[in-house]
Structure formats: C-alpha cells, structure tokens
Amino acid sequence: MSRMVLLRDHLKYSDTFASWLHHQFAYEFGSQPLCEWQREFREGQNDASWRTLIMLEDDQLLGGAALAKHDLPERPELGPWLACVFVAPSARQRxxxxxxxSGLCSEAQALGHHQLYLHTQDRRDYYSKRGWQYVESFRAWGKEHSLMQLKL
Structure with a gap:
C-alpha cells in the first residue's frame, strides 16, 4: 500500500527525487548543475520553499509533488505554486x-492559501479536467506554457 508523506521527514529520498526532476524538466534548469539543484531542493524542505509530498511503497520512492513559493521567475508576484509533479514510470497509471x-491542495489550504498556480507545457487538459482554470499562455525556456490557477 502506498503512503504519502512529507519529504522533510524522509530526506534520504531528496537527492533521488531532485535528480528525477532535474532530468524530467532539464529545460528549466539551464546550466544549474544537478548537485546544486539537489542542495537547493533539500534545503527547500526545511525553509518551505519546496514543501514536497512524496509517495512511498515498501520504502521505495514512487513520486512526488511540491508546493513551491516561487516557480516562475517571470511572475514573482504569483504563488504559491503546484510544482515538480512527477511519478516514476514504473508507478504510473495508478x-x-x-x-x-490533492494532498498538496490540502496542505496549501491548511497553510491558509486560497489559490494555487501552476505552469505546464503539455498537460493543460489534464489540469483543466481537475478544476484548474487557464489564465494565459507564455513562452519560457524556449517553450510555450500555460499558466493555470486553482481556487481552493
């Protein structure tokens, strides 16, 4: 049975999850080396810049998602953000x-937030079906993205 936990309470998984993100979203990291991202991400568990929920099953990391203070440099006035959503290929379709x-939305509400933002390159339909509202399109990291918002 899988269980959802805060990464800050299970930091041994931080570097692995950060490396998955660095690989999956390589275009966002530009020239930031993996080791620097791993350090930033790990520190972000303690200062809440990257408050992350992970999914574990039999102590195996299956995936995670983060509540980020800032996730789009071009829009520093927006936040918090649903970010870093990633599930290992072997654990998908579950x-x-x-x-x-859903867990991160509950975390955000418990912290007093009334809305969340996200940006996606190719999953706009997925999020729309789950209540997220399209705000605008923009170009970043050399790609078209959709900015979306969810009222909590």
Whole structure:
C-alpha cells in the first residue's frame, strides 16, 4: 500500500527525487548543475520553499509533488505554486499524481492559501479536467506554457 508523506521527514529520498526532476524538466534548469539543484531542493524542505509530498511503497520512492513559493521567475508576484509533479514510470497509471496533487491542495489550504498556480507545457487538459482554470499562455525556456490557477 502506498503512503504519502512529507519529504522533510524522509530526506534520504531528496537527492533521488531532485535528480528525477532535474532530468524530467532539464529545460528549466539551464546550466544549474544537478548537485546544486539537489542542495537547493533539500534545503527547500526545511525553509518551505519546496514543501514536497512524496509517495512511498515498501520504502521505495514512487513520486512526488511540491508546493513551491516561487516557480516562475517571470511572475514573482504569483504563488504559491503546484510544482515538480512527477511519478516514476514504473508507478504510473495508478492515480498517484492525482493523490499527490490533492494532498498538496490540502496542505496549501491548511497553510491558509486560497489559490494555487501552476505552469505546464503539455498537460493543460489534464489540469483543466481537475478544476484548474487557464489564465494565459507564455513562452519560457524556449517553450510555450500555460499558466493555470486553482481556487481552493
């Protein structure tokens, strides 16, 4: 049975999850070396810049998602953000991403937030079906993205 936990309480998984993100979203990291991102991400668990929920099963990391203070340099006035949603390929098609997203929405509400933002390159339909509203399109990292918002 899979369980959702805060990464800050299970930091031994931080470097692995950060490396998955660095690989999956390489275009966002530009020239930031993996080791620097791993350090930033790990520190972000303690200062809440990257408050992350992870999914574990038999102590195996399956995926995670983060509540980020800042996730789009071009829009520093917006936040917090649903970010870093990633499920390992071997664990997909089990509804884990949806559970992680729902868990982060609950975390955000408990912290007093009334809305979340996200940006996506290719999953706009996925999020729209789950209540997220399209705000605008923009170009970043050499790609077209959709900015979306969810009222909590």
């Amino acid at each position: 509804g884990l991403a949806e559970r992680l997203i």
